[in-house]
């Protein structure tokens with residue numbers, strides 16, 4: 001049974017990875033910053049710690065999936081030292097604390113690229129536009145400068161939080177539509193989303209296969225704007241989108257700069273892995289079925 005350490009397990013992606021990897025027969029060790037988490041083999045551990053030997057001795061992993069991060073772009077801009085430490089320097093500490101045989105999968109982001117790069121390829125120049133993106137680029141730097149077995153997965157995820165008090169992008173759209181609150185969705189921000197459940201399948205594949213490259217873009221295969229995504233999701237759920245309006249990122253002033261083109265090109269990963277990544281129809285279908293399963297929304301067939 002392969003031993004795996006999942007960081008960020010109290011978060012949206014990490015919690016789902018814990019469930020899916022456990023179901024697939026991995027011996028999962030999970031860690032996060034939250035103390036109140038109902039996960040077996042869970043350790044609350046602050047990644048701001050100077051060295052991670054306590055965490056690594058406890059979990060003794062063969063593979064680490066590192067998805068812990070501070071993802072709030074405004075918070076990162078206001079607290080750059082903390083963002084660089086948790087999102088970036090944590091990779092150096094992970095490398096230092098683990099044996100050479102340990103494989104590290106680092107969840108990075110489209111945010112390492114500037115708005116001027118459309119459908120970014122793995123070899124395109126990174127040039128982050130905000131502190132969050134810079135902090136993820138620093139994490140990549142520490143891996144790219146080791147001889148370790150690692151894979152950097154740049155992605156753009158959509159999903160649901162286990163913690164129902166947290167409002168991610170999908171929950172924000174749903175809650176606003178259900179409460180009939182006015183929401184402006186950017187029609188000039190493009191992305192290629194993949195669900196956390198579909199990404200989990202690819203991460204499982206990567207733990208048991210060795211591919212020739214070290215950086216892969218793993219997202220959906222099709223582009224849409226944030227507004228189009230919200231409309232498609234609500235249409236598929238038969239929720240009226242009366243107060244969901246087209247907005248522009250240009251109106252989003254006085255906050256951390258966000259990238260207007262978050263699209264990634266997945267050709268390299270599909271070619272090397274021979275896997276087929278989801279299109280927008282599949283992404284919306286997966287989300288709809290997960291939302292219907294979720295008690296919070298009370299949406300039935």
Ligand SMILES: NC(=O)C1=CN([C@@H]2O[C@H](COP(=O)(O)OP(=O)(O)OC[C@H]3O[C@@H](n4cnc5c(N)ncnc54)[C@H](OP(=O)(O)O)[C@@H]3O)[C@@H](O)[C@H]2O)C=CC1
Nearest residue numbers: 008009010011012013032033034046047067068069109157
């Ligand atoms: N969400 C998105 O749109 C995208 C995310 N990504 C990347 O995917 C990964 C997962 O994101 P997502 O699940 O959405 O993020 P969440 O914010 O839901 O989860 C982040 C996790 O990191 C943990 N964490 C934060 N600070 C610390 C710390 N000091 N010590 C230990 N753990 C800490 C959080 O713990 P706690 O909750 O207990 O505070 C939580 O478990 C991240 O690496 C992110 O950069 C990439 C592209 C898009």
Ligand SMILES: Cc1cn([C@H]2C[C@H](O)[C@@H](COP(=O)(O)OP(=O)(O)O[C@H]3O[C@@H](C)C(=O)[C@@H](O)[C@H]3O)O2)c(=O)[nH]c1=O
Nearest residue numbers: 071073109110111155156169184185186226227258259
């Ligand atoms: C997308 C969107 C956001 N917003 C507002 C709400 C929110 O507070 C703020 C930022 O939104 P988001 O956080 O979704 O946007 P953003 O920070 O661009 O999302 C990013 O998340 C990080 C974690 C990543 O890694 C990136 O890949 C990317 O998906 O902008 C709108 O008003 N309308 C919109 O259509």
